Amino acid sequence: MRCQPRVKGPVYIWLKNKQSCLLCGESTDTPQPICTPCESELPWLGGQCSVCAIALPTTGLRCGQCATRAPAYQRVLAPWAYDFPVDSLITRFKHQAKWPLGRLLGELLAQFLQHHFDEGLERPDALVPVPLATRRLRQRGFNQATLLARWLSESLQIPCEDNLLRRIQDTPAQQALDARARHRNLRQAFALMPEALFKNRHLALVDDVLTTGATAETLARLLLDAGAARVDVYCLARTPKPGDRA
Template sequence: MRCQLLWIQKVYNFLLQPDHCLLCLGRPDNQPLPICSGCQQDLPWLLHGCRHCALPIAAGDDECAACQQQRQPFHKAYCAWRYDFPVNMLVGNFKYARDWPAGRLLSELLIAHLSYLQQEEGLELAEALIPVPLASQRLRQRGYNQALMIAQWLGQPLQRPVLHNAVRRVRYTRTQQGLDARQRQANMLNAFQVMQPQQVAGRHLALVDDVLTTGATCAALARTLLAAGARRVDVYCLARTGRQELMQP
């Protein structure tokens, strides 16, 4: 616990008084966050994605081929970036190397992205946030759930409660890395259980995670929540993979 508190203090101190950009190590240009304006503009922003699953697609297209054939059970996915350099590096360091300042920086920028969509494009924010849960074994191995941390960072500025105990992962699944879309879907079958149905019934919810790949995990979780009475389920993620990443073994 003491180690965790020290990490949290480090994150907040660095964000409140940034002395350099996390990416180029230059001055942050009096920015409130540890990223300079140049690096922020150069991030791989997701400028055009499928209107349902956010898969990067060509300008002028509305839906990806997969959603034209079969829609995901979640209503809509919102992702700030393509899963490309340097966002993939920042996410990887946050997820596997305890680089919490990197995760907090991306979360703060995602908040700004969602707020912009709300003000300029009429985004209807979800009533509550649900972080994608980790299996207890993987949580013990890693020591923290990065999706829960992102949800907690989003919750207060967006004024949305985080329902971190509403759903539990009840079946240990193999890691999704290296699996194709069909294997990922089978891997997530019956993986989740709603523990507190009264928290989800009739509500518009948003699943929170770091990266949306095939959508198999969020699809399985969305089906579980909808079956428990949720009115609508969206997805808020930092980044979205593209076709090239989906084809990699």
């Protein structure tokens, strides 16, 4: 089992004057190891729901589901659609321990969030990674959400508190389940850590991908019931509605 890394140093030499793009291999002088053409071709989200970030023809509107029944979380912020090459980069980071790819995506996510903070988005009091079940953590060796939250914490100067939540049931993987099955799958799966502080706090859940939002909804409701004032969700990518993917 690999231990959850706690090193403060970067997994990539970010301040080199010249480095190679991790996507195409060409030389780049950008602060991160990605060239400008590759960054511009990432599947950036355009029009999206102002609450859950699902893709819409225009921006600033709520999708039908959020308009009918608002979720427990206040807002989802995700820079990309879960499409090539972001889906491949996340998979390699998550399942093949390609940490430089995860760090690159985390740095770009931090830039994306900082832009929104500069535009008036309220900064949270703490970043809270979505917890991973013990067996899955043992198999994988690390929690990708925890790594993302720590990298965001370093860049944004927002505390990362990975001791607020725990996963007490190792439920089946969510990927193959529909929305209703995901909600059933998550019942009683999470718990609050004893003596953790939640009252009147603005917290931001951190994860790699938001699909149906079932996990985010479950955790946001848990935090709000414990006294949190607001819960946002920060993730790398948002999946499209079923049938929307080309």
